[in-house]
Amino acid sequence: MNSSAKNQDPRPKNNIQNFSSSEFPNFDICIIGGGPAGLEAGIIARRLGAKVMIIDDNPVLGGQLIKQTHKFFGSKAHYCGVRGVDIAGILSKEIKDLGFDVLHNATVVGYYDDDIIGVLQHDKLLSVKARAYIFATGASENMLAFDNADLPGVYGAGAVQTMMNVYGVVPGKRAVVIGSGNIGLIVPYQLLQAGVEVAAIIEIMDKVGGYYVHAAKLKRAGVPIILKHTIIQAQGRDCVEAALISKVDGKYKCLPGTEKTIECDMILIAIGLSPLCELLYQAGCRIDYIPELGGHVPLHNEDMMTTQKNIFVCGDLACIEEASTAMLEGKIAGAKAHEVIYGETKQGKEIAQQAKRELAVIRSSPFEQRITYGLNKLK
Amino acid sequence: MDGYLKEHPILEFKRGKKIKFFFEDREIEGYEGLPIAAALHAAGIKVLSFSERYNRPRGFFCAVGKCSSCLMEVDGHSNVMVCMELLKPGMKVRRQKGKSQKQ
Numbered sequence: 001m002n003s004s005a006k007n008q009d010p011r012p013k014n015n016i017q018n019f020s021s022s023e024f025p026n027f028d029i030c031i032i033g034g035g036p037a038g039l040e041a042g043i044i045a046r047r048l049g050a051k052v053m054i055i056d057d058n059p060v061l062g063g064q065l066i067k068q069t070h071k072f073f074g075s076k077a078h079y080c081g082v083r084g085v086d087i088a089g090i091l092s093k094e095i096k097d098l099g100f101d102v103l104h105n106a107t108v109v110g111y112y113d114d115d116i117i118g119v120l121q122h123d124k125l126l127s128v129k130a131r132a133y134i135f136a137t138g139a140s141e142n143m144l145a146f147d148n149a150d151l152p153g154v155y156g157a158g159a160v161q162t163m164m165n166v167y168g169v170v171p172g173k174r175a176v177v178i179g180s181g182n183i184g185l186i187v188p189y190q191l192l193q194a195g196v197e198v199a200a201i202i203e204i205m206d207k208v209g210g211y212y213v214h215a216a217k218l219k220r221a222g223v224p225i226i227l228k229h230t231i232i233q234a235q236g237r238d239c240v241e242a243a244l245i246s247k248v249d250g251k252y253k254c255l256p257g258t259e260k261t262i263e264c265d266m267i268l269i270a271i272g273l274s275p276l277c278e279l280l281y282q283a284g285c286r287i288d289y290i291p292e293l294g295g296h297v298p299l300h301n302e303d304m305m306t307t308q309k310n311i312f313v314c315g316d317l318a319c320i321e322e323a324s325t326a327m328l329e330g331k332i333a334g335a336k337a338h339e340v341i342y343g344e345t346k347q348g349k350e351i352a353q354q355a356k357r358e359l360a361v362i363r364s365s366p367f368e369q370r371i372t373y374g375l376n377k378l379k
Numbered sequence: 380m381d382g383y384l385k386e387h388p389i390l391e392f393k394r395g396k397k398i399k400f401f402f403e404d405r406e407i408e409g410y411e412g413l414p415i416a417a418a419l420h421a422a423g424i425k426v427l428s429f430s431e432r433y434n435r436p437r438g439f440f441c442a443v444g445k446c447s448s449c450l451m452e453v454d455g456h457s458n459v460m461v462c463m464e465l466l467k468p469g470m471k472v473r474r475q476k477g478k479s480q481k482q
């Protein structure tokens with residue numbers, strides 16, 4: 001034991017000495033998460049001259065983009081009309097050209113004293129220390145509680161999208177989808193493209209949650225979207241064999257006698273995402289509950305700085321939104337993280353200002369009212 | 380090898396070498412470099428473990444290394460996240476029961 005008596009901190013002490021750190025010299029900026037937000041943050045910080053490292057737990061960069069085969073919405077400047085998977089390719093190439101340090105298949109598992117992070121890569125535990133951190137860990141899919149919800153065959157909709165579009169494996173033949181937000185509309189359409197049957201989309205509200213164009217494509221393909229219904233049970237012995245649904249009243253209470261069974265071997269849950277902010281709790285950043293932004297989110301200012309001045313956030317972690325806004329937030333975080341280390345530069349200031357202007361334009365759309373309302377709570 | 384998508388209007392799947400691995404002592408074919416979970420599902424195996432108290436079957440949920448619903452025993456190690464761990468020739472994969480005793 002070499003802990004000193006003056007340290008009365010009740011938290012368990014971390015075995016930092018077990019980390020092998022020799023391979024990684026100190027970095028200016030370490031980015032955790034290689035999705036659109038983290039990649040843009042890295043590109044900007046690197047272009048401004050910082051020594052940057054990106055850590056991501058997948059074999060390839062791109063985050064959620066690598067499974068998105070559909071063409072994106074938005075403006076030309078934000079890759080409108082380009083497929084998500086191709087945007088991932090464009091950003092990865094830029095990273096390669098800029099000569100980055102990238103740690104693939106590496107998961108950041110903890111934030112320790114003295115601003116050191118622990119990184120698990122295969123069987124090795126590494127330590128990395130940077131002068132500033134940009135967290136861009138994205139979000140995880142929400143689970144829904146219903147009878148037998150733990151039965152194999154109940155999957156996250158994004159999970160099935162990963163299996164199908166990244167690995168070419170579809171874990172079922174006939175799906176029921178719960179939730180009709182954009183994910184709940186896009187994933188079933190991609191299932192149809194892969195030759196999988198979609199029995200129905202179940203939505204508890206009285207209208208479709210996602211964009212009308214996506215819903216229209218499904219209607220044309222003959223997929224029913226059943227409104228004012230919810231799932232109450234997954235049926236089957238070892239795996240899903242059917243979904244039991246029920247109609248709900250105006251207060252979302254199930255109406256007895258309206259139950260219906262739909263045969264299926266997959267139930268896809270598409271009811272929303274929650275920011276992955278566990279590491280930020282460890283880092284001492286303040287987290288608040290703001291449902292409009294996705295639940296528990298790290299408090300941050302317009303510069304994407306958290307309550308710790310060396311820690312920045314961007315993308316779905318800061319607010320569940322979309323790839324274009326994630327990239328713009330990434331640009332701001334990259335420029336501002338560079339600024340805390342090297343001081344303000346003309347180029348960095350311009351990049352951040354431009355990104356803020358573009359964000360304001362996107363968020364002025366009526367679809368984004370909820371987000372704007374949530375962002376105002378940050379102030 | 381029926382569970383793999385062969386034709387797709389947009390995507391083309393580049394797969395690794397065809398290899399053999401073991402599921403509960405049964406020899407199965409898969410592609411090297413795929414996550415173990417993907418190879419198992421392509422072979423029709425959806426039950427990955429059994430829960431600790433009630434012995435209920437469990438499958439994957441998130442497929443991106445976040446939820447811990449897909450923990451299995453791989454080459455004698457328990458609690459391996461098979462949605463992230465990549466397949467290698469000769470791997471021995473078993474359904475995990477509860478927390479499992481293996482180190």
Ligand SMILES: Cc1cc2nc3c(=O)[nH]c(=O)nc-3n(C[C@H](O)[C@H](O)[C@H](O)COP(=O)(O)OP(=O)(O)OC[C@H]3O[C@@H](n4cnc5c(N)ncnc54)[C@H](O)[C@@H]3O)c2cc1C
Pocket residue numbers: 032033034035036037038055056057058062063064065068071072073106107108109136137138139158161182183186187276314315316317321322323324325326443
């Ligand atoms: C089905 C679907 C359809 C969509 N369609 C559109 C669309 O049409 N247009 C649009 O603009 N947006 C769309 N989006 C949203 C968009 O994909 C996301 O908003 C965007 O990917 C968020 O980017 P991000 O970088 O914040 O997070 P992500 O893309 O989630 O990237 C985060 C990365 O960090 C990694 N990571 C997390 N934790 C750790 C850790 N501890 N250590 C190491 N790495 C870690 C993750 O594995 C991941 O690679 C869609 C999303 C989905 C799921």
